[in-house]
Amino acid sequence: MTTAVTRPHTVTARINTPDIAPAPSTYTATVYKNTVSNGRSSYQHHHPLAEATRQDGSPLRLVLHASVRIRNHEAAAGAVFDVGNHQCADDNGQTWPGDIHSVSVGDVIKITCPDHWIVHLSVDPTGFSAVPEPTHLVPLAGSSAAPRRR
Template structure:
C-alpha cells in the first residue's frame, strides 16, 4: 500500500491491511537495516497530546521497548532506508514481524505522525526520518530522549 494511502487510511481510523513486508521482499535484498522507533510524547500545557502534530526538533521522544525486556530494535531486509522505514511502519502498526520474529509490543501505541525512525544501515551510517502526514522526512538526530514508561506512548504506568 503506498505510504500516502496508508496514512489516509490511518487518519480515517480504518484498519491498515495486514500485509507482511516479507511477501514483497526480493531475494536479492540482502541489506539488513536496524531500526529503532522513537515515539513522540509531546504534550501541551494542560496535558493534551500534541505528538500527532508532527515532529519538531527538541520535542520529547521515547524509545519503543518491550516493557521489562529493554529497547526494541527491529531488523528488516530492504534495498534502501526508505523501504526499511515502510516495513517498520507496518510492523509498528501491528502488521507482521522483523527478520527475527520481533513484533510490535503490546501496550505501546502504534507508529504514527510525529514519531522518528532511527535507521542504521549495514555500513554503520545512521539516518533519522520523521513520520509526516504524507511522507518521511529527514531530521537531525533527536536530543530529548525520555523514558517510555509513564509517557503518553504506553498504557503501562
C-alpha cells in the same frame, strides 16, 4: 645410466561443501515515540521523544534484511511503520508490543543501514523526512527506565 628415485605418496581429495549463502545485509531500526504530538502533528526538534522498549526495559530493535522490497532506508522505515502498526513482524519474527502505542505521525525512526550509515526519519502524514539526531529523550510513559542520552 638410470637412477631410481622414490617419490613420496600423495593423495588428492575433493571436499564437497554445501554452498553457504552470505549473511544478508540488514537494516536495524529504533523507534522514538513523540511524547507531545500523539499522531496529530509532525515532529519538531524540541519535542521530547521516548525510545520504544520491551516490557523489561531493554531496547526494542527491529531487524530487516535488504531485499528487493527493502533497498534503502526509506523502504526500511516503511517496513518499520508496518511492524509498528501490527501489520507484520520484522525479519526475526519480532512483532510490535501491545503495550506501546502504534508508530504514528510525529514519531522518529532511527535506521542503521547495512553500510553503517545512521539516518533519523520523522514519520510525516505522507511519508518520511530526514531530521537531526534527537537529543531530548525521556522515559516512555509507564516505563521504569531512566532517560537515555545519546
